[in-house]
Amino acid sequence: xxxxxxxxxxxxxxxxxxxxxxxxxxxxxxxxxxxxxxxxxxxxxxxxxxxxxxxxxxxxxxxxxxxxxxxxxxxxxxxxxxxxxxxxxxxxxxxxxxxxxxxxxxxxxxxxxxxxxxxxxxxxxxxxxxxxxxxxxxxxxxxxxxxxxxxxxxxxxxxxxxxxxxxxxxxxxxxxxxxxxxxxxxxxxxxxxxxxxxxxxxxxxxxxxxxxxxxxxxxxxxxxxxxxxxxxxxxxxxxxxxxxxxx
Numbered sequence: 001x002x003x004x005x006x007x008x009x010x011x012x013x014x015x016x017x018x019x020x021x022x023x024x025x026x027x028x029x030x031x032x033x034x035x036x037x038x039x040x041x042x043x044x045x046x047x048x049x050x051x052x053x054x055x056x057x058x059x060x061x062x063x064x065x066x067x068x069x070x071x072x073x074x075x076x077x078x079x080x081x082x083x084x085x086x087x088x089x090x091x092x093x094x095x096x097x098x099x100x101x102x103x104x105x106x107x108x109x110x111x112x113x114x115x116x117x118x119x120x121x122x123x124x125x126x127x128x129x130x131x132x133x134x135x136x137x138x139x140x141x142x143x144x145x146x147x148x149x150x151x152x153x154x155x156x157x158x159x160x161x162x163x164x165x166x167x168x169x170x171x172x173x174x175x176x177x178x179x180x181x182x183x184x185x186x187x188x189x190x191x192x193x194x195x196x197x198x199x200x201x202x203x204x205x206x207x208x209x210x211x212x213x214x215x216x217x218x219x220x221x222x223x224x225x226x227x228x229x230x231x232x233x234x235x236x237x238x239x240x241x242x243x244x245x246x247x
Contacts, residue, residue: 044098046090054090057218058082061226072238078230089229093220100213107210131183138176145169 046054062075073081082089090097149165156162 044090044094044101046086046097047101050097051086053214053218054086054221055083057222058226061222061230065227065230067234071234073234078233081233082226082229085229089225090221092225092228093217096213096217096220100210100217103213104210107207131179131186134179135176135183138172138179142169142172142176145172 058079062079067074067078145165146169149162149167149169152159152162152165
């Protein structure tokens with residue numbers, strides 16, 4: 001295969017301690033571009049949004065099998081080499097990656113029409129805070145005005161301000177009752193709206209399918225791409241340096 005040939009050339013260049021690649025590997029931004037073969041015909045090109053998964057899997061492999069004291073390359077050097085050669089490494093898990101891209105694109109198309117609804121729901125917490133605070137503030141004001149008004153009336157019935165305070169207090173009490181009713185209606189409408197936009201069983205199954213496809217791709221990337229690459233690089237570099245130092 002072309003990918004195998006490129007991998008062999010890459011390992012050989014590492015053993016000779018010569019530069020491997022002079023140009024960085026491009027990262028397309030669309031799923032349609034990923035289905036196009038790379039410039040070596042090895043398989044889908046790794047998308048920029050999937051690069052963190054590649055690097056996370058690489059770090060897991062290096063952590064599981066760190067370089068020993070007798071090796072000539074440290075973990076950071078191995079990591080840099082793998083990132084430079086990621087196009088050839090990703091090609092080893094091309095079928096799983098293509099399936100993952102296809103399933104993920106289908107999930108995005110299925111959830112696309114619901115995106116505006118989700119964005120509109122982001123303003124719900126502010127409205128909920130207002131509806132909760134309004135009855136508390138109005139009720140507190142009503143209690144204060146009524147208490148002060150009735151105390152003044154009991155102290156001196158001739159004080160005109162007492163009647164005004166009592167009237168204002170009852171107005172706040174009426175506002176409190178109205179705000180409680182509005183809050184109850186608002187909470188009910190919010191609950192109904194959230195229930196209407198909650199994911200269905202089919203959406204949940206699609207999400208699980210995307211997660212499973214991603215896990216399968218990362219597993220194949222690790223078993224068929226990263227682990228053999230790092231093993232061959234270590235063998236080539238360590239063997240080449242030991243051969244050069246031999247008398």
